[in-house]
Amino acid sequence: MIHKIQKFTDTxxxxxxxxxxxxTVIPxxxxxxxxxxxxxxxxxxxxxFTYPSDIPSSxxxxxxxILVATILVAGVNLLVNIIYPYSWIFYPFLALLVFLTSMLSVYGQRATMxxxxxxxxxxxxxxxxxxxxxxxxxxxxxxxxxxxxLVVSLIFHYIRPHRYIELQIAExxxxxxxxxxxxxxxxxIDADKKAIIEKQLNLQVELNTIHQNIREVLINSHISAGSSxxxxxxxxxxxAMVEILEVALSTAFDHEKLHQKFDNHPRVLLTYQNLAYNLATSLKQLSESVKKRKNYIPKHTLLNDLNALQLAITDYEKDLGKNSASEGVFMLTTMLEYAEKQVEKIKIVERAFTSIVNLQDFTGIDTDLEKFLTPQYYPWRTLTENLSFSSTIFRHSLRLTIALLVGFIIGKILPFHNVxxxxxxxxxxxxxxxxxxxxxxxxRILGTVLGGLIAFGILFFVKDNIIISILSILSLLLGFSFTQTNYKVSATFVTMYVVFIYGIVTPNIGDLVQFRILDTIVGAGLAxxxxHFLWPSWEFLNMPMHLEKSINANQNYLKEISIFxxxxxxxxxxxxxxRKNAFIEIGNLMASFQRMAQEPKSKQKQLPKVYKLTVLNHSLLSSLASLGTYIQSHKTTSASEAFNVVVDTVIRNLDEAIALLKENDFKLKENLPKEDLALRFTELKNIRARELKAGIPIDEKAFQLKMQEAQLVxxxxxxxxxxxxxxxxxxTALKES
Structure with a gap:
């Protein structure tokens, strides 16, 4: 119990x-x-009022x-008080003020808050x-x-200046x-691949958010304050964590083919799976160590796990014989090398959290960092370009303005307690x-009802204002703590806080609870x-854009791999x-699919095809990461003409998919020279056979590397x-249906 409380409070x-x-309590x-x-x-x-604008940043x-938010909240309060008595101008002013304030969201997350x-x-x-x-x-x-x-926030910052980023890194x-x-x-064996891939895609959405938070703080701090x-x-x-994720994504093997191939030799796959699990366990232990600010002491035996896999591969080769086992050995060797790369990256992370820091690890890490951030500037043109119904924020601003005006008028006409x-x-x-x-x-409704009932029940038995004050402070603290993670719980505690405060200053608690619940139901109903009815932003309308961005990001990643x-x-x-953009866009695509799945069935147009395209883009990214990781970590031969022709063919396929999503006319030239690549692999094997027959001495290791490269590529x-x-x-099927 104590451990859980500590875990909750250190977030x-x-x-x-x-x-x-x-x-709020001190004043x-x-x-x-x-x-x-x-x-x-x-x-x-x-x-x-100011608190929501305090988001992760330099x-x-x-x-x-915080300063801009402070000036705006005070300024808006003053303006509304000045114009409120003049009803003939107040309502147009209120509509314009709500609309323009809501439109600030076009400038990004900070402006949204x-x-x-x-x-x-x-x-x-x-x-x-x-x-x-x-x-x-x-x-x-x-x-x-x-x-x-702002003063309180700065005090927290200077007391523990690095705590936020430590917690984000740990997460x-x-x-x-x-x-x-x-x-x-x-x-x-018989793993539910569909369910696992869906979990991976959902996790990618979370990783995108955490990566962006870390970039925002680390890189901005590095640029503005220099490198500590x-x-x-x-x-x-x-x-290192981004690269570990890339390598994890790159282990994109055909699992069914591997299971068939190694059915009679399950030891190699089980040994590899055990290694994969131990890699995850090591990172989990490291995360806990960072969160608790304890010196990290590695408890794993990853090097032993690598050796075990190497022995399993050797035994497999002995059992089948060198020639029969060659293809399987190449596959397993590639898997071993991926695992070695993961261990190498984990070692870098471990060194960073121990006293043994290798200065070579820092070489070149701060090159072109500012390019990984979205520039923060606020041109007038961004606002004017969004003043159309094609803008999601414009439609939301209109909806919000109308809903607030209707809510205000209903509150004034009908006998509501608190408009x-x-x-x-x-x-x-x-x-x-x-x-x-x-x-x-x-x-919100459930939390309000539940919070009102709980608080009302407590006030029925507790009459001491000091105890009620303490309960109100605890409710406020817990209400804000759960805002981002569990809105229902947050609404419950915030309602309890409001009821407790009114319980101290007014005796009409029963009326308060009733009116608050009624107000909440009316507000929620209007929202x-x-x-639903005012220019709704159904996700199927945005899906082609997210698909296009994801395909385009993967295409650009492939082009960079080809250049490299x-x-x-x-x-x-x-x-x-x-690479960063490809990871971000697949996360954005999955987030869009999640939103679409929450909408009415009638608006979930082509949901199975959309999900299939999401999974296909994830698989494409996985394959690209495999290729990119391999050529980064190996000394490769010159790229063949066949390689470049196939890359061009893939790029043209993706070009046509993008053109279809944009509804542009685009024709693809048929050119799929898979045979050239298959011949290259066959030719290498034939050369090896001839050399063995003729007794020609060769560099065994160099030949093995060439064979491995040929097979993987x-x-x-x-x-x-x-x-x-x-x-x-x-x-094509999505656009035709």
Whole structure:
């Protein structure tokens, strides 16, 4: 139990919740001591409004984001108070203000959270409309609350400046370990490959998010503040984790073929699976060590596992004889080399968290880092380009504006207790996508009812204001802690907090609970109806764009692999960028599919074909990673003409698939020279046979490497061609139906 509590409290979500809880509780307690509860409460509101804008980033971007949010939430509060008495201009002003504030989301995640903070402030402005000097004073206190939250956030940053990135790295290592475990599961006989691949795709969505968070903080900090040892160490670990993921993805063997081939020799596959599981276990242990800030002591025997696999391969070769076992040995040797590469990368990560740090590991890690970040600039053109119904954010902004206006008018006409709670519910629940809005509506209502009943039950028995105050602070802390991970639980605790606060200041608790539940149901209903009927953003409309981006990213990755194979040398920045984008886009494609699966059945158009294309793109990326990883880690021969012809054919297949998604006219020239590659492999074997017959001395190791390269390259290119053809056929079927 204690371990679970420690695990929960040592998370980014709990730390963020602790920051906003401290920033809201201190002003209330301090000013209540001097008999100025309302002043303290208003300052607390300013901190509460500003909190959502505090997202992962470098210190400079953090400060700028919080300052902008603070100014906007205070400014909007003042403007609404000034214009509210003039009803003839107020409603058009409110509509324009909501629309423009919501449109800020076109500038990315930080702007989206600043927009959310401002809209929350706007909704709660109606809980206390002021006039004259009072409205200036009220807005000033909100501004002070935002600045106070900034101070609290900076104190947390300087107390543990590297803790956030440590936790993100630990989470990244843990998720990567899960990915390796799933790769190991594929080696189980009769494994449910479809379920495993779906889990891998879902995991890719999570990995994309964590990778982006780490890039945002590490690279921005590196660029703005220079390179510290801690920063470089974390950067080294992050790069190693990305490469471990690439190698894990690259172990894209035909498992059915391997099981058939080694059915009578199960030891080799079981030995490899055991190694795969131990790789995952090692990373999991490393993740726990980083999270607990303990010196890492390796407990694994990965080198012994590698030796066991090598012995299993040797025994297999002895059992079958050199000639009969040659093809199987090449396959197993490739698997062994992939495992060796994983162990090598894990060793780099381990060294980073022990006293044994190899300076050579840091060489070149900070080259062209800024290219891996999306530039942060806010041109006016970005806003104007999104002022059309083709923009998801534009349609969402219109929906939100109309829903809020309707909610405000209903709250004014009908005898609702708190109109602002209807507006707040709409803002918190409503999302651009139908599925998430529906889910949050249900969780919000359930959490509100459950939280109200629990809090009401506690207040029935507990009358001591000190105990109620402590319970309210705990509820606030837990409510914020679960916001990102479990919205239903978060809504429950936030409702309990609100009921406890009102339990202290007003005796009409029963009325409060009833009105809050009613307001929540009305707000959730309006959000749901608006998303369903007002220019809905059904995911099937966006799916062609995500498919196109994923196919295009894979295509660019293939082009970079081809350039590297032809020119050799060191891995270029453009290669690493192409790899990064391919990983990101397959995650985005899966996230789009997840959203589509949450929508009404009538809107899940061609769902099986969409899922098939998602899996095909994942398989394509896996094959590309196999090819790319091999040519990076081996001294390869010159790329043959056949290699380049097949690569061109795959690229043209993908070009036509992209053209179909764009509805452009594009004709593919038939050119599939698989036979040339098969002949090359056969020719190498024939040369070997002739040399053995003639007794010509040869370099056995060099020949083995050539044979291994020939087999792997041939298999991957044939598979790439097959995958690109299937992608093209499935895309054609998708567009024709």
């Amino acid at each position: 980014t979500y709990f730390t963020n919740a602790l920051k906003v809880t401290i920033a 209330v307690m301090l000013f209540s001591f001097f008999g100025k509860f309302e002043v303290g409460f208003t300052i607390a509101l300013g901190a509460f 210190l400079k971007h953090k400060v700028n984001g 600043v927009s959310f903070s401002t809209l929350i402030s706007l909704s709660l402005t109606f809980s206390n409309i002021n006039t004259g000097w009072a409205m200036v004073q009220h807005s000033g206190l909100i501004l002070a609350g935002g600045l106070f939250y 990244c290592i843990k998720l990567t370990a899960k990915y390796l475990k799933l790769r190991g599961d594929l080696w189980t 040892n801690q920063n470089r160490k974390m950067l080294l670990v992050f790069i 602002y709670w209807i507006l707040l519910t709409i803002i918190v629940i409503m999302r651009p996508g139908y599925g998430l809005t529906k889910q949050r509506s249900f969780h 749901f109806l608006a998303n 194979y032809n020119k050799k040398g060191t891995v270029s920045t453009s290669y690493r960028l192409a 041939i298999e991957q290119l044939i598979w790439l061609t097959s995958l690109s053809e299937t992608i093209l056929k499935t895309t």
